[in-house]
Amino acid sequence: MLQAKLSHVALRSADPAGTRQFYEDVVGLRTVVADRPRAQLALGGAHVVELHDGQGLDHFALEVVDQAQFRALSERLSAHGIAVAPAADADHPDGIRFADPEGHVIEVHGRIDRTGEGVRADGRRPTxxxxxxxxxxxxxxxxxxxxxxxxxxxxxxxxxxxxxxxxxxxxxxxxxxxxxxxxxxxxxxxxxxxxxxxxxxxxxxxxxxxxxxxxxxxxxxxxxxxxxxxxxxxxxxxxxxxxxxxxxxxxxxxxxxxxxxxxxxxxxxxxxxxxxxxxxxxx
CATH class of the missing domain: 3.10.180.10 (2,3-Dihydroxybiphenyl 1,2-Dioxygenase, domain 1)
Incomplete structure (x- = not known):
């Protein structure tokens, strides 16, 4: 069984600046990168939402618990002939990128900073x-x-x-x-x-x-x-x-x-x- 958790969701938006404001004001996220082509918003440590220009889902990311899980997943992808590319990101180490059969793009990376998550926030921010x-x-x-x-x-x-x-x-x-x-x-x-x-x-x-x-x-x-x-x-x-x-x-x-x-x-x-x-x- 894969040992991982959802790390971030990257969305395409017709108005990234306006949508970013919505996620700040309504969802309670904090902008950590504001510049295009991708704004990044966090609950505390590493980002949990990205906003790109366009429409629909850009990709989503999974954080694996350790290097053994990362190696095992990489080997399974290779064995099934899944094309893999690097997914470089400063706060997401050792990233790879591939697509499922329906074209959903997935990034997988190592452990990240989750400071500020898992803490009750009086209804103004998710945990x-x-x-x-x-x-x-x-x-x-x-x-x-x-x-x-x-x-x-x-x-x-x-x-x-x-x-x-x-x-x-x-x-x-x-x-x-x-x-x-x-x-x-x-x-x-x-x-x-x-x-x-x-x-x-x-x-x-x-x-x-x-x-x-x-x-x-x-x-x-x-x-x-x-x-x-x-x-x-x-x-x-x-x-x-x-x-x-x-x-x-x-x-x-x-x-x-x-x-x-x-x-x-x-x-x-x-x-x-x-x-x-x-x-x-x-x-």
Whole structure:
């Protein structure tokens, strides 16, 4: 099993300066690099969000726990004929860059400075970057790539429409949902607890940023969540109480397979229109 965590998400924006201001004012990030072609924003130490010119997902990055993990992943990529290039970054050591079969670009690097993360911030800043969810027209095939080549473990499935995969104790770090083409579905920051979610809803109301989904509770992962959009329409999730797996102590059975219905993705009921295509048609 790969041992890693989500390091940063790099987005393309039609207005990087305006979007950067949104992430400062609303999400509570701090700009550490402001110049184009890529602004970088952090919670404390190394950056967790990059902003490039353009539209859509530029790439996402994984931080591996040690050099042994880095070497093992590099060997698996080579064995599967995956083209790898250097990904030089001053605060992300020993980086490599490659693409999955749907064209999502992934960077992998060594340990980074996480100063300031994991600390409750009174509802004004997340405690950390948590997971990313990608779209794919062939969820099983892309899931197989992340499992067999990258070393993720599948925690849960929803038929052939959704897969949640872990590379640490958290229920998922990468998820894949059915979509017409590859791309970004949403990405998630972790917050402290239910009280923090409530505070965030109030903060978003003060900022005139509508909550587009939630509060709710996902079935897979069992986490409480809300979602809202950045100025480019990127879905941002805030989440807490995520289920954890203890693979070093417990042998888990095969991944659970949830019903293909909207109650799976929100046990409390409602879902926005953009999530409704997941529901199986009535018989």
């Amino acid at each position: 950390g970057l948590h997971h990313i969810t990608l779209t794919s027209p062939d969820v099983p095939a892309l899931t197989a790539f992340y499992r067999d080549v990258l070393g993720f473990v599948v925690s849960d499935r929803m038929a052939d429409r959704f897969a949640w995969m872990r590379c640490n104790r958290e229920h998922h770090t990468v998820a894949i949902v059915q979509g017409e083409v590859g791309g970004l579905d949403h990405y998630c920051f972790e917050v402290s607890d239910w009280e923090d979610v409530k505070d965030w809803c109030d903060l978003l109301a003060v900022r005139d940023v509508p909550v587009s989904w939630g509060p709710g509770r996902h079935g897979p992962g069992n986490n409480v969540f809300i979602m809202f959009d950045d100025p480019d329409g990127v879905h941002i999730e805030l989440s807490c109480e995520m289920e954890r797996f203890w693979d070093d102590r417990v042998e888990y059975p095969e991944p659970r397979n949830w019903a293909a219905e909207l109650r799976t993705v929100n046990l409390w009921g409602p879902a926005p229109e953009w999530r409704r295509p997941l529901e199986a048609p009535a018989a």
